[in-house]
Amino acid sequence: MSELRVHGGTPLTGEITVRGAKNFVSKAMVAAVLGDSPSELRNVPQIKDVKVVSDILRLHGVHVERDREAGVVTMDPQRVETAHMAEVNAHAGSSRIPILLCGPLVHRLGEAFIPDLGGCHIGDRPIDYHLSILREFGARVDKLESGISITAPNGLTGTQVELPYPSVGATEQLLLTAVRARGKTELRNAAIEPEIMDLISVLQRMGAIISVDPGRVIRVEGVESLRGYTFTALPDRIEAASWGAAALATHGDIYVRGAHQADMVTFLNTFRKVGGAFDIDDDGIRFRHPGTELKAIALETDVHPGFMTDWQQPLVVALTQASGLSIVHETVYENRFGFTEALKEMGATIQVYRECLGGGPCRFGQKNFFHSAIISGPTPLHAADIVVPDLRGGFSHLIAALAAEGTSNVRGIELINRGYENFEGKLEALGAKFETV
Ligand code: EPZ
Secondary structure (H helix, E strand, O other): OOEEEEEOOOOOEEEEEOOEOHHHHHHHHHHHHHEOOOEEEEOOOOOHHHHHHHHHHHHOOOEEEEEOOOOEEEEEOOOOOOOOHHHHHOOOOOOOHHHHHHHHHHHHHOEEEEEOOOOOOOOOOOOHHHHHHHHHOOOEEEEEOOEEEEEOOOOOEOOEEEOOOOOHHHHHHHHHHHOOOEOEEEEEOOOOOHHHHHHHHHHHHHOOEEEEEOOOEEEEEOOOOEOOOEEEOOEOHHHHHHHHHHHHHOOOEEEEEOOOHHHHHHHHHHHHHHOOEEEEEOOEEEEEOOOOOEEOOEEEEOOOOOEOHHHHHHHHHHHOOEEEEEEEEOOOOOOOOOOHHHHHHOOOEEEEEOOOOOOOOOOOOOOOOOOEEEEEEOOOOEOOEEEOOOHHHHHHHHHHHHHOEOEEEEEOHHHHHHOOOOHHHHHHHOOOEEEEO
16 A cells, blocks of 8 residues: 655645546546547546556557547547456456446447446445446346346347436446437436536537436437547546645645636535635636635535535535534435544544434435534644545545644555546645655
């Protein structure tokens, strides 16, 4: 495990840049498999997830070239082929993206093999919606010892699906499968995150016919073939908000070049309610601690346009420094408060509850999950030895260590590389005091 020794207590100040969104770039890379000519994706960050998806595409015969500095990835899918199961399996547990390859691979090759998935441990993260969507299109899904095999001897045919919950991944699964299925597909209760809207834009450039109608309805008319695309990825609104929360927690002042207001409206409203200050211009957003007391708030995470679950963890660190009782109700993942244990060790006062607090009842209310938290602040944070639990929780621990008095050892920081480009370089640019151990 790689480790950082962090000397806290210094406000983070300065400027950093965010590039393309992790949760869009990986999906746009999968979409390239559907084309019959090469695609070019721009504004791609240097993060571990891009490497994992590039490797998996290469195993399937896609010629992938990356210009890391320029942030350009080109993908030529003209020689797509079935990968060796053992090679695909070597990627088991490294990412959740392979499940999205099902539709594109079945369209191109008639079959797909998907290894056991990875991703952050923030809940059960089932794939039942994905598999039932694939079956609705006429695919045969067989669970093997080490993964899932998908075949469609008669091809895939458009269908009507209503999701039990507006899942991001399941909506992407449907889009990536429907665009080349025979006939029309209708999806109700779809997710409409900005990253999904941009995936729809990518698919439209490739020749797909997709409409997004009021009330979370997406309609797709299948086409026989798609071509490659050129597209610039939207900026990573989770990374941008993470740096915003870091400015608040450390009494800092950070200009996040690339941050895009329209995708962050709900975060910005909440940031302002906590007492945080921000200035927006055409190139980015400057997030500042106001210099006066921060205020406690009640917050509920939700699907877009609500407050993103991925913003919750970094903001909770800032809420430990706000005056009064903050209430946070996590309604997207049932188990996303594990990271608060380390914050408590550092001096935060946080209680987690099974009940739905500070909002209406959610899917987890009757199920015994600790999915609400009450944070009592402000409490000074002190240094601790921490092992990073997951991507966003890990970044949050790092912020806490930077806000705390004293020297903390943060282990397992390689998890943070999955989604935060060059975060050590950015910390340095912001004046953070730390060493790699
Ligand atoms: C995406 O995960 C993101 N990951 C997550 O970001 C993000 O937190 C999440 O969307 C919500 O915005 C990627 O894009 C790679 P979901 P995804 O399907 O698609 C339940 C990060 O830190 N569900 O919208 O996997 C599920 O358990 C990561 O960058 C089922 O029950 O999320 C959850 O409670 C973490 N069955 C809810 O739906 C299914 O088959 C929402 O999950 C699928 C999902």
